[in-house]
Amino acid sequence: MSAVLTVAEVSRSFGGVRALHNVSLAVEQGAVHCLVGENGSGKSTLTKIIAGVLSADAGTVAMAGHEPRSGVNPGLAIREGISVIYQDLALFPNLTVAENIAPCERTASLTPHWRWRSSAKRAAAAALEELGSAISPTTVVERLPTAERQLVAIARAMTRRPRMILMDEPTAALTHQEIDRLLALVRRLRDEHSMSFMFISHKLNEVLELADSVTVLRNGVVASEGPAADYTIERLSNDMTGRTISSARPTKAPTGREPRLTVTGLCVKGAVEDISFEAAEGEVIGIGGLLGSGRTELALSLCGLLKSSEGSVEIDGVALRPGHFQDAIKRGIAYVPEDRLTEGLFLDRSIRDNAAAAVASEHTSRLGALNRSALHATAEHWLGQLHVKTPDYNDAVNTLSGGNQQRVVLSKWLARRPRLLILNGPTVGVDVGSRHDIHETIRHLAKDGTTVIIASDDLPELLAVAHRVLVLSSGQLRHDILTGDLTVQALWEAISADSALS
Amino acid sequence: MIRNALRDRVDSHVILLVGLLIFEIGVFSILEPATYPTRANFTSMTLQASEIGLLALGIVLTMIVSGIDLSIVATANVAGIIAATTMTAMDGPSSSATATAIIVGVVIALAWGAAAGALNGTLVVGARVSPILVTLGTLTLFTGIGTAATEGKVVFGIDAFTWLGDGKIAGLAVPFLLLVALAVLLSLRLARTRFGFEAYLVGENARAAWFSGISVRRRQFAMYVASGMLSAVAGLVVLGRTNAAQVDFGQSFVLLAVLVAVLGGLDPYGGRGSPLGALLAVAVLQAMSTGLNQVLVAHTGSNFFKNFAWGILLIVVLAISQRSRTPRNNRKHELRDKTPEPDSHNTDTSR
Numbered sequence: 001m002s003a004v005l006t007v008a009e010v011s012r013s014f015g016g017v018r019a020l021h022n023v024s025l026a027v028e029q030g031a032v033h034c035l036v037g038e039n040g041s042g043k044s045t046l047t048k049i050i051a052g053v054l055s056a057d058a059g060t061v062a063m064a065g066h067e068p069r070s071g072v073n074p075g076l077a078i079r080e081g082i083s084v085i086y087q088d089l090a091l092f093p094n095l096t097v098a099e100n101i102a103p104c105e106r107t108a109s110l111t112p113h114w115r116w117r118s119s120a121k122r123a124a125a126a127a128l129e130e131l132g133s134a135i136s137p138t139t140v141v142e143r144l145p146t147a148e149r150q151l152v153a154i155a156r157a158m159t160r161r162p163r164m165i166l167m168d169e170p171t172a173a174l175t176h177q178e179i180d181r182l183l184a185l186v187r188r189l190r191d192e193h194s195m196s197f198m199f200i201s202h203k204l205n206e207v208l209e210l211a212d213s214v215t216v217l218r219n220g221v222v223a224s225e226g227p228a229a230d231y232t233i234e235r236l237s238n239d240m241t242g243r244t245i246s247s248a249r250p251t252k253a254p255t256g257r258e259p260r261l262t263v264t265g266l267c268v269k270g271a272v273e274d275i276s277f278e279a280a281e282g283e284v285i286g287i288g289g290l291l292g293s294g295r296t297e298l299a300l301s302l303c304g305l306l307k308s309s310e311g312s313v314e315i316d317g318v319a320l321r322p323g324h325f326q327d328a329i330k331r332g333i334a335y336v337p338e339d340r341l342t343e344g345l346f347l348d349r350s351i352r353d354n355a356a357a358a359v360a361s362e363h364t365s366r367l368g369a370l371n372r373s374a375l376h377a378t379a380e381h382w383l384g385q386l387h388v389k390t391p392d393y394n395d396a397v398n399t400l401s402g403g404n405q406q407r408v409v410l411s412k413w414l415a416r417r418p419r420l421l422i423l424n425g426p427t428v429g430v431d432v433g434s435r436h437d438i439h440e441t442i443r444h445l446a447k448d449g450t451t452v453i454i455a456s457d458d459l460p461e462l463l464a465v466a467h468r469v470l471v472l473s474s475g476q477l478r479h480d481i482l483t484g485d486l487t488v489q490a491l492w493e494a495i496s497a498d499s500a501l502s
Numbered sequence: 503m504i505r506n507a508l509r510d511r512v513d514s515h516v517i518l519l520v521g522l523l524i525f526e527i528g529v530f531s532i533l534e535p536a537t538y539p540t541r542a543n544f545t546s547m548t549l550q551a552s553e554i555g556l557l558a559l560g561i562v563l564t565m566i567v568s569g570i571d572l573s574i575v576a577t578a579n580v581a582g583i584i585a586a587t588t589m590t591a592m593d594g595p596s597s598s599a600t601a602t603a604i605i606v607g608v609v610i611a612l613a614w615g616a617a618a619g620a621l622n623g624t625l626v627v628g629a630r631v632s633p634i635l636v637t638l639g640t641l642t643l644f645t646g647i648g649t650a651a652t653e654g655k656v657v658f659g660i661d662a663f664t665w666l667g668d669g670k671i672a673g674l675a676v677p678f679l680l681l682v683a684l685a686v687l688l689s690l691r692l693a694r695t696r697f698g699f700e701a702y703l704v705g706e707n708a709r710a711a712w713f714s715g716i717s718v719r720r721r722q723f724a725m726y727v728a729s730g731m732l733s734a735v736a737g738l739v740v741l742g743r744t745n746a747a748q749v750d751f752g753q754s755f756v757l758l759a760v761l762v763a764v765l766g767g768l769d770p771y772g773g774r775g776s777p778l779g780a781l782l783a784v785a786v787l788q789a790m791s792t793g794l795n796q797v798l799v800a801h802t803g804s805n806f807f808k809n810f811a812w813g814i815l816l817i818v819v820l821a822i823s824q825r826s827r828t829p830r831n832n833r834k835h836e837l838r839d840k841t842p843e844p845d846s847h848n849t850d851t852s853r
Contacts, residue, residue: 325715329715337713342707342710343709344710344713345710346706346711346773347707349773353699356699358714361696363696368696369694370694412714416715
């Protein structure tokens with residue numbers, strides 16, 4: 001086997017901050033190379049240098065059979081056979097599948113412009129068929145679910161006949177089944193077409209399952225590298241963080257406490273049917289289930305973001321107004337949304353303002369005057385509690401890494417000292433270290449008496465923090481399992497068991 | 503401290519505007535020493551700037567919550583018509599009757615402004631129609647109301663009210679003082695209250711604001727009502743200055759007011775800028791406009807180049823200020839392009 005891509009001693013700094021230092025790696029022909037590292041470890045910078053979007057200060061990137069390069073030239077990288085699928089996919093949501101796939105095809109051929117539409121449709125259909133997908137080329141992309149959009153992005157990349165596809169966190173927004181399908185596709189393309197892949201992911205089990213070889217980045221340098229067979233999850237996370245991350249378990253479940261949350265016969269039309277459960281003070285309850293099981297809908301209806309059609313949600317014995325989020329907030333419920341970029345953060349505002357966003361009312365005089373210094377003090381207190389790492393709280397929150405951003409979102413809510421904290425996928429796209437710290441925070445809150453509900457796709461996460469897991473399927477509560485000695489395998493079986501029937 | 507101030511884009515923008523203003527006044531004072539740096543000229547400039555400034559404040563407020571109000575001039579004209587009609591009808595020989603007429607006229611005009619703003623607010627917030635479309639629609643609607651009421655004719659006011667237009671306090675024009683006072687008050691309200699803090703967050707990301715428990719709709723609605731009332735004040739000032747109101751007065755002021763707002767550091771995407779920035783922008787434009795007028799009339803006998811030069815100024819200032827915020831806007835576009843996940847999580851911002 002020979003290397004299709006060789007990265008040789010690449011370094012890159014941004015205004016004195018060293019993002020990459022002497023990074024070398026090689027991707028073999030017909031192999032999957034996984035690049036892992038915490039947020040801010042330099043993965044994205046390296047990706048961009050390989051894609052020719054960013055220049056290297058020193059060192060070179062070379063595709064087999066081409067001159068080594070170090071400058072900015074995305075077109076050249078594409079011609080050399082590198083296709084990059086960015087995390088946000090870079091599709092045009094308002095155009096059809098065919099129109100998204102075809103521009104590349106068009107640049108590669110000399111089809112007359114007036115026959116473009118029909119030839120685009122044919123090219124797109126052929127590209128999708130090659131991937132074994134039945135998406136209609138005339139569908140508008142924004143109507144497709146994330147997993148199918150990803151296929152469109154891959155199909156688009158494939159029309160360029162690349163030698164290597166670089167995928168930046170392709171599985172972050174996918175469910176288990178979709179991930180399995182994506183991984184199978186990658187394997188097929190690798191084995192049948194001898195294509196090479198560079199795969200960036202936070203999900204370490206995925207990395208081990210898929211990779212032929214691994215490079216671990218930490219603070220811009222290669223922390224370790226080698227064949228995937230040499231790695232375990234523990235070794236990966238230790239190499240990434242430079243510290244030993246133990247797989248923690250929740251603290252002991254509280255006993256004899258008053259119920260904080262009582263849910264009785266809760267129904268949401270078309271999503272959740274007749275769900276009843278109680279959660280005590282200091283209890284952490286996980287909600288598990290596949291996409292479409294009603295997991296997200298249950299979490300949303302608990303805090304009034306989704307209107308329940310029947311049943312009641314009571315906090316400390318008083319019923320909430322269904323479908324009234326602001327009422328739920330006033331009653332001490334906090335909801336940390338899944339998509340932190342669009343629902344959790346004010347990207348251009350300072351870190352401090354972000355953490356203060358939900359508590360302005362607590363620092364306002366009767367005349368409406370805002371006590372800024374008190375507000376800032378509160379915000380900074382919670383940012384400190386969550387160890388948000390930054391030189392200056394005045395910096396815009398978008399300068400932070402994903403893990404730190406998620407800590408800011410949590411600070412915002414913890415500043416309200418909620419009685420019931422509802423989390424939806426709290427560590428999606430967050431690095432191992434931050435994930436560990438966020439879990440630690442949740443355990444800590446529970447110990448101090450906060451009730452926590454956590455809806456997550458991430459089974460190890462549920463086992464790490466929840467005392468009980470409610471397993472949903474087809475909108476119904478199928479199991480209510482104590483996590484005590486539960487294994488990921490057993491939980492996965494409980495979650496996926498019923499889905500075959502439905 | 504200076505580094506912090508410079509790093510903050512708004513402050514650097516203010517420095518840019520202040521620098522430009524001083525530069526303009528210096529250049530024109532040298533070119534036209536006899537007419538430009540005179541008290542009379544400055545009074546006349548402040549007077550002219552006031553109407554645009556008041557209208558621009560409305561744009562500023564709505565832009566902070568990432569909206570816009572294009573109906574400002576129509577609202578102002580109708581307010582002027584209402585006030586003129588009311589005052590003329592109620593005016594009497596006694597000074598007390600005149601005072602009552604003025605008070606009632608002003609109150610009704612302001613109430614009209616609030617109602618017009620409430621209509622805009624309701625349509626934008628409640629019916630969730632794009633602010634540009636809503637206020638273009640109400641612009642036409644309000645113009646129609648004004649035309650129907652006056653048949654397009656000029657309505658005259660009462661003499662006693664002209665104090666608001668050409669009165670002076672301590673040598674300064676009353677409309678200008680009104681503009682400065684309102685700009686300062688609004689800036690304080692935005693900077694020092696919970697309302698202001700949350701309004702900027704709403705402009706930055708309405709969805710995240712809503713998820714943070716902020717009453718997004720109330721913040722947005724309030725801005726439209728305020729914009730309507732500011733427009734009414736502008737209408738009253740025009741009535742005071744010309745002692746007349748007319749439905750097609752100052753049509754070009756709408757775009758000018760938008761430009762003033764953007765020149766003043768407002769971001770059409772929301773969440774940035776302050777009324778004081780717009781005040782500075784008005785001053786910069788007026789100083790330039792008057793100066794060019796004097797220079798061109800003195801040397802070429804026409805002011806043909808005025809709009810030309812004005813356009814260049816706008817482009818230059820915008821280019822300079824946009825440079826420092828390019829990354830931010832790119833990021834916003836990225837976010838906007840990201841389509842929401844097609845599941846029930848996609849709860850509407852303002853429901």
